[in-house]
Amino acid sequence: QVQLVESGGGLVQSGGSLRLSCVASGSINQINDMGWYRQVPGGQQRDLVARITKDGLIKYKDSVEGRFTISGETAKRTVDLQMNDLKPEDTAVYYCSAVLWEIIGPNQQRSGRFWGQGTQVTVSS
Numbered sequence: 025q026v027q028l029v030e031s032g033g034g035l036v037q038s039g040g041s042l043r044l045s046c047v048a049s050g051s052i053n054q055i056n057d058m059g060w061y062r063q064v065p066g067g068q069q070r071d072l073v074a075r076i077t078k079d080g081l082i083k084y085k086d087s088v089e090g091r092f093t094i095s096g097e098t099a100k101r102t103v104d105l106q107m108n109d110l111k112p113e114d115t116a117v118y119y120c121s122a123v124l125w126e127i128i129g130p131n132q133q134r135s136g137r138f139w140g141q142g143t144q145v146t147v148s149s
Contacts, residue, residue, distance in 0.1 A: 026050040026138050028120045032105075033143035040147070041108045046120030046140060048101040053125040053133050054078070055098035060105045062116035062145075070119055074105060088114070098122075110147045117142040 059075025
């Protein structure tokens, strides 16, 4: 089984910083990309915040570029998100997610997207 375990998050004042960490474990052959999504209160979907591919390519949501930094390596199955200059509109549940090849049997694997349980980030004004 594949698991993504997040840590970090919490309550911070506007302008403050938080760091999120995620570790993937289980029957994983290869992670193609790994990153962070968020779902705002009352929101219907999870939006990309930042992700990194196995080739080291990084993509950020426009509104966080310059404030958030993603780091880590898919080969090491870890990814961190340093969030600086946080704003109230960054308040959301943040989810770690990975697209990976899961080993399901001898010489068998399947590709899929996996999610962590989510961690709350609350920014007060």
